[in-house]
Amino acid sequence: MSVPELKIQKTQNSRLADFDFSNIPFGKNFSDHMLIAEYSEGQWVSNEIVPYGNLSLSPATTSIHYAQSVFEGMKAHRDEQGHIALFRPEENFKRINRSGARISMPPVPEEIFLGGLNELIKLDHGWVPKAEGTSLYIRPFMFGTEPFIGVKTPNRYLFVIITSPVGAYYSEDVSVYVDDTNARAVKGVGAAKFAGNYAASLMPVDAARAKGYKDVLWLDAEQHEIVQEVGTMNIFFVKNNNTLLTPALDAGFLPGITRDSIIQLAKYLGYTVEEARWNIHDIVAMIEKGEITEIFGTGTAAVITYINRLGFQGKDYHFDPSKYMVSVLLKDTLVKIQKGIIEDPFGWVKRVL
Numbered sequence: 001m002s003v004p005e006l007k008i009q010k011t012q013n014s015r016l017a018d019f020d021f022s023n024i025p026f027g028k029n030f031s032d033h034m035l036i037a038e039y040s041e042g043q044w045v046s047n048e049i050v051p052y053g054n055l056s057l058s059p060a061t062t063s064i065h066y067a068q069s070v071f072e073g074m075k076a077h078r079d080e081q082g083h084i085a086l087f088r089p090e091e092n093f094k095r096i097n098r099s100g101a102r103i104s105m106p107p108v109p110e111e112i113f114l115g116g117l118n119e120l121i122k123l124d125h126g127w128v129p130k131a132e133g134t135s136l137y138i139r140p141f142m143f144g145t146e147p148f149i150g151v152k153t154p155n156r157y158l159f160v161i162i163t164s165p166v167g168a169y170y171s172e173d174v175s176v177y178v179d180d181t182n183a184r185a186v187k188g189v190g191a192a193k194f195a196g197n198y199a200a201s202l203m204p205v206d207a208a209r210a211k212g213y214k215d216v217l218w219l220d221a222e223q224h225e226i227v228q229e230v231g232t233m234n235i236f237f238v239k240n241n242n243t244l245l246t247p248a249l250d251a252g253f254l255p256g257i258t259r260d261s262i263i264q265l266a267k268y269l270g271y272t273v274e275e276a277r278w279n280i281h282d283i284v285a286m287i288e289k290g291e292i293t294e295i296f297g298t299g300t301a302a303v304i305t306y307i308n309r310l311g312f313q314g315k316d317y318h319f320d321p322s323k324y325m326v327s328v329l330l331k332d333t334l335v336k337i338q339k340g341i342i343e344d345p346f347g348w349v350k351r352v353l
């Protein structure tokens, strides 16, 4: 399929000079430009980088009514020499098209996703922060735009990339509530980065917050027993300081790119990784025997976030992240690879500038 040549319209009013890089919250500030590509009636009809701004949509836009929307989360990092690199961008490109296929979307061509992203990052390179724990978060997303109220696969879409300088997603260690009543998603859609999965998580997460927890650890939608993910992160348990236990991919939860990176990195560093269908009762039994020494989550936004408390069926299990060793080493190594501080033995880091 032919793809329109990328057009670039630069902003006349850059906000960069006024941006306070000393205090960066997650996801509230956006860089000067965004990429927008439109698909209509079987072809890509436009492909542009334009100044960041509002979209104008019909109130009948299909995705507003029927949630046909998928997204990605990626990061660009600045290394000590000032070079900018993306982390495993091809994996996000492949995943958005897997997610889109599940909800009947046409694929985004590589030239638009990866080609456009590279140009966008080059143009907004000044927005990639330098400080430890910061990066440029990248949010590609795609949604149906046909103005039509009937339920059918629409014939118009927008693919958009916005970017946002960010600090930590979680500013502190996280407590999780194991929800054994609600489900985040069923198999199939659960593995898609599909907007509706995140909408479905909101009410149970609010309920967990009202109980004093920060987030929910989801179980499978059928038995409510098999450990899945946290919703913003994949989950890992460290057993006896040397073995990582994590759910095997089962189409019910997100196949995280950071999850995959941590599995590869842990094996490279000599740890054992067991991917399996972990029953929450077996995990809790291991916790009660003192075998689980660390719990942590992985994600693009969350990087590695330490879990300090797990609540299940009226009992709280406490962990002390200041004593964590395995997850601290994994986080430190991953961040150093991403920031170009140590060699990348995996070929994950893709220099843009």
Ligand code: COI
Pocket (backbone or CB within 6 Å): 072, 073, 074, 231, 232, 233, 299, 300, 301, 302
């Ligand atoms: C990410 O880690 O990039 C995510 O998409 C998780 C969350 C911010 C929704």
